[in-house]
Structures are given as structure tokens and as C-alpha cells.
Amino acid sequence: MGNEDPGTREPITFGTDGWRAPLSTFTSERVRMVGQAVATYLEDRQPGAVAIGYDAREHSRGFAEDLASVLTANGRDVVLSDRDCPTPALAWTVASGDFAGGLVVTASHNPPSYNGVKFVPADGAPAVATVTDELERQLKPPRETGDAPGSHRERDLRGPYIDHVADFLGEEFGIDVALDGLTVAYDAMHGSGRGVTDEVLARAGATVSRRRCERVPDFGGTAPEPTPENASGLVDEVTAGGADIGFVNDGDSDRVGIVTTERGFLDPNVVLALVYDFLLEYGDGDVVRTVPTSSLVDRIAAANGRSVHETAVGFKWVAEAMGDHDVLAGGEESGGYGVTAHLRNKDGVLVALIAAAAHVEQPLDERIDELFDTYGEIRQGRRSVDCPDEEKTAVLDALEGDRPDRLAGTAVEHASGVDGVKLVLEDGTWVLVRPSGTEPKLRIYAEATADARVTELLDAGKAIVDPLVDTQ
Structure with a gap:
């Protein structure tokens, strides 16, 4: 049970991936309480600045500034994204830099009437239950000023992240990502993947057809969730032959949906199997999946002499197992996938690039046919x-x-x-x-x-x- 705000009596609780709530209860006052809880939690644990990102929702930038003001009042330096950015960009920034942790204001795939806050520890992985439980215990009105207030500066968090993702597969796995001649349809759903996922694909040589790549704070009135129904225009474009392959990110781009010409919107279970099987051509390691995720990856792992680690639902558990074992990749049934060498967190931008590289080597529909022929359909x-x-x-x-x-x-x-x-x-x-x-x-x-x-x-x-x- 989370602490309650005396003004609303509504609990602030951190679920599987942060605190999310309708805008009627997700208020500036309560966001500032979360900022104070993070400041208190970090006080005697971790030196360094806090990076803050936010998604494309109407009030997310303002809530991010609320968090920044509380943290600086507690003497903590803050680096604020100069524009809405993907959650994986914020998480990678934290993990690759000298940061105490990070915060991102996002309700991810929830409807535009919601918002939320995620706390990202210094390793860039999702916060585990022991951390979020402590944050809930520390919820209280914020400190307004300090004897030595921290600094507050803005920075482009997208550019360095794009550079890293563009080079990662070549540097880590020796994969030559050359997408010249590939036509990709990309749907940002008006979210934070615009100018990021499409830029990564274009930089690798793909011709990118962009859909919903303008910032629309209410996402056009729909939830920015990558489902066949919500991405029907993308599915129609790809299956009609308008592109070789299609990708869609959710509102904060930590999830990805993939569309092929023959199958349309791919089952997320199949995507994890595709990613793992492709990476095994260049690397080695176990795989992590949540309990409801298909056992297709179990068969692939067994055929390659590797193990499967099964976790509870929630990517924080996947990320924990990625750190505890020799794991190449991990994923969940809802379309979140991560590659350990990059980040122990889900990343819909990198996985889009991986899938595009795999498709150039061999079309994904053919790959799926071979997986089913070898391991059985699901x-x-x-x-x-x-x-x-x-x-x-x-x-x-x-x-x-x-x-x-x-x-x-x-x-x-x-x-x-x-x-x-x-x-x-x-x-x-x-x-x-x-x-x-x-x-x-x-x-x-x-x-x-x-x-x-x-x-x-x-x-x-x-x-x-x-x-x-x-x-x-």
C-alpha cells in the first residue's frame, strides 16, 4: 500500500513499471511528492546528478520541471531532456553516464487521460520492488529550498542515444547493418519515437515512410499502444506492398510492434523468438521470458545448448534475471524486449533496428516459416x-x-x-x-x-x- 496524499486520499503506488494515474489525481502536488521521495531515497545511497525525461503528453514537460525543482531544492543536480524522449533513451543515458538515477514522466501506452512517473536506478534497469516500496514509504510534501541548491541544465538526450543504437550491433556483434534498398513504414503513434526510431533506420540506409510522426499531445484521442487495431493503417500499408516491413512504437518507445507483408502484425511471442534466434547467429547466451510468454524460445535455446529463465510478469523481473545470468536477450508477451549488452531494460528502438537487419539478411516471414518448421507452430x-x-x-x-x-x-x-x-x-x-x-x-x-x-x-x-x- 502506498502512502496517501492527505488532499485526495488517493494512494500513490508503484506498480510493475512506475506510478500511473488519471490526470484527475496525477497532480503537480503529488508529482512533487514523488520527487521528494526520490531525493530522500538517493540522499545517502548514490552521488551524482539525476537525469529527467518525459513523453509527448500535454503536461509531461511541466511535471518534469516539477520533479527537477524538488530535486534541485534537495541539493541534487538535474539534467533535463530538451525535448520529449523515449524511455530507453533516458535509461541508457543514466546507465552510460555518471548519474545517480533517472526519472521519466510517462504513462507509456495508457490513454491520453493518464500520466505517470518511472524511477530508473543508476544501472538503467527498471526499479525492483524493494526500491519502489521504499519510495512509497518516503512520500511526503517536498522540501522547498536548500542551503546548497543543485544545478539545473537541459541537454539533448536523443542524439547520443541515436549514435549509440546506430553503432551498437556492429560494435557488439559484428553485424553489418546495411538497410540500403529496404523500404520501412514507421508509425510513431505521435509519441516519443518520432525523430528517433525513424532516424536510426534512415541512418542505416533504409527509405522510411513515416506515419503519425508529428507531436500530438492526445495521440489523436487513442491510447498509444502498439496493437493491430491501433496500427491498422500501418498494417494496411505494409500488407498492400507499400513497404517491405513496418514498425510501430508505443507512446514512450520502450515497446515495438512489427508488421510483415504476409502475416501482418506479428505475435509478440514470435518477435522474441525472431530476435533471439537472429542474435544467436552472432552471439551466445541464455534467454529470459515471462511466465505467459511462448515456450518457442525454450526450444530455440535448448537446440543451442542454452537455458531459459522464467520470471513473473513485469519487465523489472526480466531485467533482474538478465543481470543474474549469462543472458543474451529477454522479453515479455506484451511486446517489450531487451538486449543485455545494450541495456537491461526494454527498448523498442533498438529492436526495430535488429528486426530490420534480420529482415535484410532473410525476410522475416521466411524466418518464421523456418522456426515453425523446426520447432513447431505456436x-x-x-x-x-x-x-x-x-x-x-x-x-x-x-x-x-x-x-x-x-x-x-x-x-x-x-x-x-x-x-x-x-x-x-x-x-x-x-x-x-x-x-x-x-x-x-x-x-x-x-x-x-x-x-x-x-x-x-x-x-x-x-x-x-x-x-x-x-x-x-
């Missing part, structure tokens, strides 16, 4: 079961305590309790039951090689969950 589905928040733990405990030996006619080979209860069957298919983090529901996920089998697994999963909910 199909996934999801259902929801109503369950009050206060009963979720009891239901999952009951399921864990009385796991079935068979499900949908197949023996259960093993189970995982990393995040909910995951039953892996002898045929390699699986069912996962985990609590929703935003609604009073349990989510049931299933994966198999055919849609009909996915339906069977979801039916079987629901059949064992429903009675447990009813008895609570």
Missing part, C-alpha cells in the same frame, strides 16, 4: 474468470495444493509457481492461471500448436478454476 489464447481481489491468493493456493495429474487428456509433466500456477503437459503444451493486476479477475492462458487444442486447454483450465472460486 497458438495462444486467454480467458478471464471473475474473482474478488481478496480471494485470488486462496484460489491459487487451493490449485497449487491440489494440482491435477492430467489436463485435457494429457499428463501434467511439471508445474511452476513463479507467477500463479503454470501446468506444463507431456506434449509441451501448457495452461497458466494467474491473477490480473488491474481487475478482480483470474487470467487463464494456454499454448499449443493448434487453435482447437488451445480451446480444449482453456476449457479444462476454466473447469478446474471455477469450482475453486465458488468455494471461497
Whole structure:
């Protein structure tokens, strides 16, 4: 439970990726409380300046200035981005520089009626729960002035980051990124990727067709989330032959969606497999994925003598595993992917460049065909079961305590309790039951090689969950 603002009685809580809230409660006063919590947290822990970035929303720059004023009042030097910038650009700036940490004002893919704040520690990875719990404990009205106020200066955080991304694959993996002759359609969704992702692709030689690459603070009235529905214009352009490949970033560009001429908008699970398989041609290492993410990468890793590290949902857990093991790349089912040698954080800009380089070497649709021929196709589905928040733990405990030996006619080979209860069957298919983090529901996920089998697994999963909910 986060501390409460006495004026609104609304809790300020840091979820899987920072504090987000509707603008009715995301106020300057409360943002300044977050700034004070960060200043207090860093006071005896980490020297150095704090870098601050922000997304393209209408009031994000003003909220970033609120944070800067609180930190300087606490004696901390601040470097403020001179323009809205991608979250990965801010995170890389922090990780590659002499910074105590960073803050970025963004609600990422949430609707324009929301905003948020992420705290990025000095290593550039997402803040783990022990850090955000401490920030919540330190929430209080800000210090207005100090005996030795810190300095406040603006800097271009995009240019050095673009230079780094443009050179990274060649320097780290020896990949010759030459996109000459490639036509790319890029959709910024009016977010912070404009002038960044498209610039990286153009610098590598691609001809870039730009969509929604103007700053529109309300994103045209839609949530800047990279889904097939929200990127329908991009999908139409690429599948009609207007471009060889397409990319779309979310509002702060830490996620990416990929569109091909044959398949349209790619399943994010397939994207992680593509990225990992391509990088294995030039490097070596394990892979990290969240519990609901496809086991296709497990098969790729096993074929290359590498391991898979499974984590709870949330990229902060992926990033933690990337640091704990010899990991080449990591990803999650929602379209966030990271490369350890670059940054232990998700980066939709770099992954777009990786995918473009892979496509030039061999078209992505052909790569996917080969992956499916070698490792089997994947199909996934999801259902929801109503369950009050206060009963979720009891239901999952009951399921864990009385796991079935068979499900949908197949023996259960093993189970995982990393995040909910995951039953892996002898045929390699699986069912996962985990609590929703935003609604009073349990989510049931299933994966198999055919849609009909996915339906069977979801039916079987629901059949064992429903009675447990009813008895609570």
C-alpha cells in the first residue's frame, strides 16, 4: 500500500513499471511528492546528478520541471531532456553516464487521460520492488529550498542515444547493418519515437515512410499502444506492398510492434523468438521470458545448448534475471524486449533496428516459416474468470495444493509457481492461471500448436478454476 496524499486520499503506488494515474489525481502536488521521495531515497545511497525525461503528453514537460525543482531544492543536480524522449533513451543515458538515477514522466501506452512517473536506478534497469516500496514509504510534501541548491541544465538526450543504437550491433556483434534498398513504414503513434526510431533506420540506409510522426499531445484521442487495431493503417500499408516491413512504437518507445507483408502484425511471442534466434547467429547466451510468454524460445535455446529463465510478469523481473545470468536477450508477451549488452531494460528502438537487419539478411516471414518448421507452430489464447481481489491468493493456493495429474487428456509433466500456477503437459503444451493486476479477475492462458487444442486447454483450465472460486 502506498502512502496517501492527505488532499485526495488517493494512494500513490508503484506498480510493475512506475506510478500511473488519471490526470484527475496525477497532480503537480503529488508529482512533487514523488520527487521528494526520490531525493530522500538517493540522499545517502548514490552521488551524482539525476537525469529527467518525459513523453509527448500535454503536461509531461511541466511535471518534469516539477520533479527537477524538488530535486534541485534537495541539493541534487538535474539534467533535463530538451525535448520529449523515449524511455530507453533516458535509461541508457543514466546507465552510460555518471548519474545517480533517472526519472521519466510517462504513462507509456495508457490513454491520453493518464500520466505517470518511472524511477530508473543508476544501472538503467527498471526499479525492483524493494526500491519502489521504499519510495512509497518516503512520500511526503517536498522540501522547498536548500542551503546548497543543485544545478539545473537541459541537454539533448536523443542524439547520443541515436549514435549509440546506430553503432551498437556492429560494435557488439559484428553485424553489418546495411538497410540500403529496404523500404520501412514507421508509425510513431505521435509519441516519443518520432525523430528517433525513424532516424536510426534512415541512418542505416533504409527509405522510411513515416506515419503519425508529428507531436500530438492526445495521440489523436487513442491510447498509444502498439496493437493491430491501433496500427491498422500501418498494417494496411505494409500488407498492400507499400513497404517491405513496418514498425510501430508505443507512446514512450520502450515497446515495438512489427508488421510483415504476409502475416501482418506479428505475435509478440514470435518477435522474441525472431530476435533471439537472429542474435544467436552472432552471439551466445541464455534467454529470459515471462511466465505467459511462448515456450518457442525454450526450444530455440535448448537446440543451442542454452537455458531459459522464467520470471513473473513485469519487465523489472526480466531485467533482474538478465543481470543474474549469462543472458543474451529477454522479453515479455506484451511486446517489450531487451538486449543485455545494450541495456537491461526494454527498448523498442533498438529492436526495430535488429528486426530490420534480420529482415535484410532473410525476410522475416521466411524466418518464421523456418522456426515453425523446426520447432513447431505456436497458438495462444486467454480467458478471464471473475474473482474478488481478496480471494485470488486462496484460489491459487487451493490449485497449487491440489494440482491435477492430467489436463485435457494429457499428463501434467511439471508445474511452476513463479507467477500463479503454470501446468506444463507431456506434449509441451501448457495452461497458466494467474491473477490480473488491474481487475478482480483470474487470467487463464494456454499454448499449443493448434487453435482447437488451445480451446480444449482453456476449457479444462476454466473447469478446474471455477469450482475453486465458488468455494471461497
